[in-house]
Amino acid sequence: MRHRKNKVTLSRVKGQRELMLRTLAEGVVLHEGVTTTAAKARAVKPLVERMITRGKINTVVARRYLMTFFTKEAPVKKILEVLGPKYEARAGGYTRIIKLGQRKGDAAEVVRIELV
Numbered sequence: 001m002r003h004r005k006n007k008v009t010l011s012r013v014k015g016q017r018e019l020m021l022r023t024l025a026e027g028v029v030l031h032e033g034v035t036t037t038a039a040k041a042r043a044v045k046p047l048v049e050r051m052i053t054r055g056k057i058n059t060v061v062a063r064r065y066l067m068t069f070f071t072k073e074a075p076v077k078k079i080l081e082v083l084g085p086k087y088e089a090r091a092g093g094y095t096r097i098i099k100l101g102q103r104k105g106d107a108a109e110v111v112r113i114e115l116v
Helices: 014-031 038-055 060-069 074-086
Strands: 033-037 095-102 109-115
Touching: 014 033, 014 038, 014 074, 014 109, 033 038, 038 060, 038 074, 038 095, 038 109, 060 074
Parallel strands: none
Antiparallel strands: 033 109, 095 109
16 A cells, blocks of 8 residues: 655655755755755755754754754854844745746756745
8 A cells, every 4th residue: 555655755765865855955054045956946945944943042952953964064053053043033934946947958847945
């Protein structure tokens, strides 16, 4: 039976998919925007939102939680020192997805995911 099997796989196995989404989330946090395909942007959006929400309270617990998700220290530092205070009064919705058109090679829908 295939009950409740509705996750987005992005044509990758679990390890590859998780690492791709983590590095994409790092790019969104560090550069405050990334150009990618629509499917990847929709998959990474809740992850980025969750990490920024967690970083709004600058505690040791939050830092350790963020370090378990990101592979580098730079995005953790930026979330806790820059983005957390910036979005402190905002209740959610830290990212936006802007459609850019279709890619020439395979006609995939290209979007830009950026921080508001």
